[in-house]
Amino acid sequence: MENTSQRSEWVINLLIKVSGYSSILFVTLILIFLLREGLPALGVTPLSNLFGDRWYPIESYFGILPLLFGSLVVTLGALLIAIPFGIGTSVFISEIAPPWVNSVVKPLIEILAGLPSVVLGFLGIQVAAPLFREAFNLPTGLSAFTGAVLLALIATPTIVSITEDALNTVPPAYRQAALALGATKWQTIWGVTVPAARSGILTAIMLGIGRSIGETMAVMMVTGNAPVLPHGLNALVMPVRTMTATIASEMGEVANGSPHYQVLFFIGIVLFVISLGINIAASWVSLRSKTRAERVLS
Amino acid sequence: MLILFLSSCAPRTAQGEAVPVAASTSIQNKGSDTIVNLALRWAEAYQELHPDVRISVTGGGSGTGIAALIDGTVDIANASRSMKKEEIEAARARGIEPVEHVIARDAIAVIVNPGNPVNQLTLEQISLIYQGKINNWREVGGEDRPIVRLSRETNSGTHVYFLEEVIRLGQKDNKALFSRDTLLLPSSEGIITEVRDNPNAIGYDGLGYVTPEVKVLAVAKTADGPYVLPSVETVNSGAYPISRDLYMYTQKGAGPAVQEYLNWLLSPEAQKIVLELGFVPVQP
Numbered sequence: 001m002e003n004t005s006q007r008s009e010w011v012i013n014l015l016i017k018v019s020g021y022s023s024i025l026f027v028t029l030i031l032i033f034l035l036r037e038g039l040p041a042l043g044v045t046p047l048s049n050l051f052g053d054r055w056y057p058i059e060s061y062f063g064i065l066p067l068l069f070g071s072l073v074v075t076l077g078a079l080l081i082a083i084p085f086g087i088g089t090s091v092f093i094s095e096i097a098p099p100w101v102n103s104v105v106k107p108l109i110e111i112l113a114g115l116p117s118v119v120l121g122f123l124g125i126q127v128a129a130p131l132f133r134e135a136f137n138l139p140t141g142l143s144a145f146t147g148a149v150l151l152a153l154i155a156t157p158t159i160v161s162i163t164e165d166a167l168n169t170v171p172p173a174y175r176q177a178a179l180a181l182g183a184t185k186w187q188t189i190w191g192v193t194v195p196a197a198r199s200g201i202l203t204a205i206m207l208g209i210g211r212s213i214g215e216t217m218a219v220m221m222v223t224g225n226a227p228v229l230p231h232g233l234n235a236l237v238m239p240v241r242t243m244t245a246t247i248a249s250e251m252g253e254v255a256n257g258s259p260h261y262q263v264l265f266f267i268g269i270v271l272f273v274i275s276l277g278i279n280i281a282a283s284w285v286s287l288r289s290k291t292r293a294e295r296v297l298s
Numbered sequence: 299m300l301i302l303f304l305s306s307c308a309p310r311t312a313q314g315e316a317v318p319v320a321a322s323t324s325i326q327n328k329g330s331d332t333i334v335n336l337a338l339r340w341a342e343a344y345q346e347l348h349p350d351v352r353i354s355v356t357g358g359g360s361g362t363g364i365a366a367l368i369d370g371t372v373d374i375a376n377a378s379r380s381m382k383k384e385e386i387e388a389a390r391a392r393g394i395e396p397v398e399h400v401i402a403r404d405a406i407a408v409i410v411n412p413g414n415p416v417n418q419l420t421l422e423q424i425s426l427i428y429q430g431k432i433n434n435w436r437e438v439g440g441e442d443r444p445i446v447r448l449s450r451e452t453n454s455g456t457h458v459y460f461l462e463e464v465i466r467l468g469q470k471d472n473k474a475l476f477s478r479d480t481l482l483l484p485s486s487e488g489i490i491t492e493v494r495d496n497p498n499a500i501g502y503d504g505l506g507y508v509t510p511e512v513k514v515l516a517v518a519k520t521a522d523g524p525y526v527l528p529s530v531e532t533v534n535s536g537a538y539p540i541s542r543d544l545y546m547y548t549q550k551g552a553g554p555a556v557q558e559y560l561n562w563l564l565s566p567e568a569q570k571i572v573l574e575l576g577f578v579p580v581q582p
Contacts, residue, residue, distance in 0.1 A: 056475060058452045058461075066478075125488065130495045139444040139498050142481055221488075224481035225451070239481050249484055253361035253453035255368065255388055 034272055038265030045259050050266070055227035055241065057250060062263045066227040068270065070144070070240035074219060075212045077148025077236055078155055082208055085152065086159030087194070087201060093160070094167040095189050113157030117150075121221030124150045129222055136237065142224035144240040150218045155208040162207060166200020167193060199289030206282035210275050213244075220245035243267045323555040324352045329363020329376030330455050331486060332404060332504040333544055337376055339571050344562060351555055360455030367547055368392060373556050375547040378404065378455030378504070395550035401563050403578035405505040405528035405541040406460060409490075409512040411497040416440040418516040418525040421539055425465050427500060430477025435498075447480040448489050448501035457482075459542050460502055502540075506576035533578045544577070 041050065045062050052063030089109070093102055128149060129141030136145075170193050178188040194201070224239025227246075247264050254261040327337055334357035341353035363375035368389045381389075381396055389396050408424060410416060416439055419427075426432045428447055435443045450457045466472035483489050489501040494511040501512075505528050508514055516525035519539045532538035546563070548556055562568055569579040 054478065056452070058458065059475065125491060129492075133496065140446040140481065140492070140496055142483075142492060220484060225483065226479045226481050228478050239479060241482070249451050249482075250453060252358050253365060255365055255385075 031272065034265060034269050038262060038267075038269045041259065041262035041266040045263060050263065053229045055246070057260045057263070060259070062259070063227075064243070064263070064267055064270070066229045067241055067243045067246050067267065069230050069235075070223070070227070071213055071242040071244070071271075073144045073230055073235050073240055074147045074151060074223060074242055075209060077144055078151035078212045079205070079209060081148060081152035082155040082159055082212075083205055086156045086204070086208065087163055089156070090160045090163035090167060091189055091194065094164050095193060096185075109157050109160055112153065113161070117154055117215060117218040118221070120150050120153060121218035124218060124222035138237055140224060140239065142222055142239055143237050144223055144235060145237045147219045147223035147240070147242075148236070150222060151212045151215055154215055154218065155211045158211050159204045159208040162204035163197070163201050166197035166204065169200070170196045199286050202285045203282045206278050206285070210278045213274060213278075214271065216242075216244040216248050220248055225249070243271055322350050322352055323553070324354065325374065325556055325559060326372040327353055327374045327376065327546075328356045328358060328366050328372045329374075330360040330378040330544070331357040331450075332360075332378040332454075332456055332506070333376040333402075333546075335506065336402065336544075336572060336575050336577060339575065340563060340568055343568070343571060344559060347562075351559070353559070359451070359453035360458075361453040364547065367396065367549065368394065370394060370549075373548065373552060374560075377545045377547060378542065379458050380543075380545060381547060389549075396547045397550050397552075399546045399548070399560055399563075400543045400580055401546050401560075402544045402569075402572045402580055403533055403541060404544050405533045405538055405578065406456065406464075406502050407505050407508045407528050408515045408517060408540070409493050409501050409503060409508060410515060411493055411495075411499060412511070412513045413497045414440060414513065416515065417513075418518065420518045420521050421464060421467060422521070424517070425467055425474070428460075428465050428476055428480065429474050430479065441497075443498050445500060446492075446496060446498040447477060448492055448499055449476060449480050449482055450486065450489065450503075451482045451484055456502070456504060460540075463542070464502075464540060504577075508576070530573065530578050541578070 041062075049060075049062050051065055052061065053065050054061040054063045055066050089105075093105060097105065124146055125142075129143075129146050131141070132138065132143070132146055132149075133141035174192050174196055175188055178192040179185075183191065219242050223242060223245065225241045225245055226239040227241040228235075228238060230238070230240065247267055250260070251264055254264060327341065334355060337355045341355050345351060345353060360375075360377040360379055363372065364377055364381055364385050366372040367375035368385065370392065380398065386396060408419065414435065416435060419438060423432065423438050427438070427445055428449075430447075432438060433445055435441050435445055449460070452458075461476065462468065465474050465476065481492070483492065486503050486507040489503050490507060490509055490512060493499045493501045494509075514527060516527045517539055518525045524537075526532050526538045528538045528541070533541040546560065548560065564580065572579045
C-alpha cells in the first residue's frame with residue numbers, strides 16, 4: 001500500500017516536472033527552427049537588399065524596413081489609445097465603480113478579450129474603415145490608424161486585467177493614510193494608489209505591446225498592406241504593411257528553401273527578438289520593484 | 299462549402315495509384331482564388347454524376363496551388379496565370395512533369411466607385427495610375443480626388459497578370475512596378491468592398507467577381523479608342539484588351555479519374571457553368 005502511493009507520487013512529480021520543463025524545450029526548439037530556416041537569408045540576400053526600403057518579393061526586393069516600421073507604427077498607435085483607456089478602466093473597476101457595475105463591466109471586458117480577432121477585423125473593414133475615412137477625410141480608411149484602433153481593443157483587456165490585479169495588491173493602509181491626511185479621492189488614486197502599483201502597470205503595458213505586435217489577422221484585414229516606409233507623423237493615417245501580415249499572406253506561396261522563404265523566417269526571427277526583448281523588460285521591471293520592496297521592508 | 303466538408307472527410311487514396319472502380323476516388327484541387335468558385339461548382343456537378351468521386355477544392359492563390367503541385371500534395375492546381383519557368387524547373391527537379399489545360403477564359407475588369415464620373419481609361423492611363431505617376435482623378439477627367447490604388451496580394455495570379463500585361467503593357471523589357479502605396483488586399487471580396495465604399499478607389503478583379511455595386515470601366519488599347527467593356531463577346535473577339543486564359547495543371551501520368559474529370563470540364567455542360575459564373579467559356 002505504502003509502496004503504491006509512493007510510486008504514484010513519484011509519477012505525479014515526474015509529470016509535473018516534465019510539463020514544467022517542456023516549455024523551455026518548446027521555446028528552444030522553436031528558436032532553433034527559426035534560426036535554421038531564417039539565418040541563411042543573411043548569407044543569400046545582400047544586406048543592402050534585406051534592409052532596403054522596398055518590399056516586393058516577386059521581383060526579389062526583400063527590404064524589411066517598411067514592414068518593421070509598419071508594425072511599430074501600428075503598435076505605437078494602439079498603445080497611445082490602449083494605455084490611457086486601459087488604465088482608466090482598471091482604476092474605475094478597482095477604485096470607483098460600485099460592485100453592481102463591476103459585475104457588468106468585468107465580464108464584458110473578458111468577452112472583449114475572447115473575441116476572435118478576425119471578427120474585429122471584419123467589423124473594421126465594414127464599419128470602422130468607412131467611418132474613419134469620412135470623419136477624417138482620408139484617401140482610404142484602410143490605414144495604420146484603423147489597425148491601431150482594433151489593436152487597442154485587443155490589447156486593452158490584457159492591460160486592464162493585469163493593471164487591476166496590481167491596483168488590488170496595493171495595501172488598503174496606503175489609501176486610508178492618504179484619505180486621513182485630507183487627500184481627495186482623485187488625489188489618492190493619482191498620487192498614491194497608481195504610483196504604488198507602478199511596476200504592475202508597467203508589466204501590463206509591456207504585455208499589451210507584446211499582444212499588439214504579434215497580432216495578425218485583424219491587422220491584415222484593415223491596414224491596407226501597402227509596404228510604404230513611413231515619412232513623418234502622417235504615417236499614422238496612411239496604409240502600412242506589418243511583419244505579421246506579410247508572413248501570413250505570403251507563407252503559403254513560397255517554395256521551401258527559396259530566398260523569399262528564408263526572408264519570411266528572418267522576419268519571424270525579428271518578431272521573436274522583439275517579443276523576447278519586451279518580456280525581458282517586463283520581468284526586469286517587476287523584479288527591480290520586488291527587490292526595492294524587500295529593501296524597504298527589511 | 300458542403301462539398302468541401304464532405305470531401306475532406308472522405309478517405310484519401312494515394313496519388314497515382316490504380317483505384318478499383320467500386321471504391322471512392324479522391325481528387326485534391328487547389329489554387330487560384332479567381333477559379334475557386336468555378337472549381338467548386340464544377341466539383342459539385344461532377345460528383346452528382348459520379349458519386350464515387352470525391353473532389354476537394356481549396357483556394358489560396360495561383361502561386362499556392364502551383365507550390366502544392368510541385369510538392370506533390372494536390373492532383374490539380376488551379377492557376378490564373380501560366381506556370382513560370384522557375385516553377386516548371388522546380389517541379390521537374392522533383393520528378394513531376396506539369397501538364398497545362400486551358401479550362402476557361404477570364405476578363406479582368408477595372409472597377410471604380412459608382413459615384414466616380416470617370417467611365418473609360420486607356421491601358422496606358424491605367425498603367426500610369428498603378429505606377430504612381432497619375433495621382434489624382436482630375437488628370438484622367440474625373441473629380442479632384444486622390445487616387446487610392448487597390449490590388450490583390452502578390453501570391454495572386456491576377457496580380458502577376460496585371461503587372462505584366464497592364465502595368466508593363468506586355469513589354470518584356472519593361473521593369474515598371476506597382477506604386478509602393480498600392481493597397482494589397484487579401485481577397486477579391488476585399489477589393490469589391492473597398493471600391494464600393496470608397497469614391498477614391500480604383501481596383502481590378504476577375505469579371506466573375508464584379509458585383510453591380512461597383513462600376514466597370516471601358517478600356518481602350520490606345521487613346522484613339524475604341525473603349526470596350528468586358529463581356530463574353532468582347533473577350534472572345536479579342537476586342538477587350540485585358541483578358542487571359544485560366545488554367546488547371548496536372549502532372550503527367552495522373553490517374554484516370556483526374557483525366558476523366560479534366561475531359562468533362564471541356565464538355566458543353568461544364569462550360570455552361572463557366573458562363574453562369576461570369577467567366578468566358580473556352581471555344582470548342
